[in-house]
Amino acid sequence: MHYTFNIERGNFTDAGQASSSVKRTLKQLGVDPANIKRTVVALFEAEINAVAHAYGGTIDVDIDGEKIVMVVADEGPGIPNLDLAMQEGWSTASAKVREMGYGAGMGLPNIKKNTDDLKIDTQVGVGTTVTMTVYLT
Amino acid sequence: MTVKEIIEKLDLQCLNEVNLDTEVTGAYASDLLSDVMGNARSGQIWITMQTHKNVTAIASLKDIPAVILVRGGVPDIDMLEHAKDEDICILVSKDATFQVCGKLYALIG
Numbered sequence: 001m002h003y004t005f006n007i008e009r010g011n012f013t014d015a016g017q018a019s020s021s022v023k024r025t026l027k028q029l030g031v032d033p034a035n036i037k038r039t040v041v042a043l044f045e046a047e048i049n050a051v052a053h054a055y056g057g058t059i060d061v062d063i064d065g066e067k068i069v070m071v072v073a074d075e076g077p078g079i080p081n082l083d084l085a086m087q088e089g090w091s092t093a094s095a096k097v098r099e100m101g102y103g104a105g106m107g108l109p110n111i112k113k114n115t116d117d118l119k120i121d122t123q124v125g126v127g128t129t130v131t132m133t134v135y136l137t
Numbered sequence: 138m139t140v141k142e143i144i145e146k147l148d149l150q151c152l153n154e155v156n157l158d159t160e161v162t163g164a165y166a167s168d169l170l171s172d173v174m175g176n177a178r179s180g181q182i183w184i185t186m187q188t189h190k191n192v193t194a195i196a197s198l199k200d201i202p203a204v205i206l207v208r209g210g211v212p213d214i215d216m217l218e219h220a221k222d223e224d225i226c227i228l229v230s231k232d233a234t235f236q237v238c239g240k241l242y243a244l245i246g
Contacts, residue, residue, distance in 0.1 A: 101187045106169070
C-alpha cells in the first residue's frame with residue numbers, strides 16, 4: 001500500500017495528519033500496537049521537522065507485510081552538520097517553534113530510537129530526505 | 138482511578154466530556170512536545186501549559202485519554218475542536234504544574 005501526503009511550510013495546524021492517517025491504517029491492518037507506536041512517533045517527528053525547518057515537501061509511506069517505509073523529503077536549508085543534529089539537545093529551531101514546545105533537540109534522536117533503519121540524505125541549500133523503516137516481524 | 142474521579146478530586150473544569158470512565162494508568166508532565174512523543178505512555182494523563190492543536194494531535198497519536206491544562210490555560214479554538222474529533226478529554230486546573238503533579242501523585246503515583 002502506498003500513501004502520499006504534502007507538507008506545507010510552517011503549517012503546524014495540520015501537522016500530525018499524516019501520522020494520524022497512517023496510525024488508522026495500521027490499526028485496521030491489525031499491526032502490533034508496539035510497532036504502530038514506533039511508527040507514529042518517528043513519522044510525526046519527521047513531519048514536524050519538515051514543517052519547522054523546510055519550505056515544503058512530501059511524505060511517502062509504503063506498507064507491506066514485512067515493513068513500513070516512510071520517506072519524508074523536503075526542499076529546504078538542509079542540515080549542515082548531521083552529527084550535531086543527531087545529538088540530543090541540539091536544535092536550530094526558531095523562537096516561535098520553541099514557544100510551541102518544539103526545538104528541544106529530541107526529534108531526530110526520537111526517530112532514531114523508534115525506527116529499525118534510518119537514512120538521512122541532506123544537501124545544504126537544497127533539502128533533506130529522511131528514510132525511516134520499521135520492520136514488522 | 139478514572140478520569141471522572143480525577144476531575145472530582147482535583148476540582149478540574151472539563152471542556153470535552155469524553156473518556157470519563159477511562160482508567161488512568163499514570164501521568165506525564167511536560168511542555169516539550171518531543172519529550173511527550175518520546176516518553177509518555179498510552180493511558181497516561183498529560184499535564185501541560187501548551188494550549189495549541191498539536192497537543193491534541195500528540196495525545197491522539199499516543200493514546201492519551203485526557204490532558205490537564207495548568208494555571209487556567211485556555212485551549213485554542215482549533216485545539217478544542219480537534220479534541221472533540223479525536224475524543225480527547227480536555228481538563229483545566231487553576232493550579233500550576235507543581236501543585237497538579239503533587240495532588241495527582243498522591244492519588245495515583
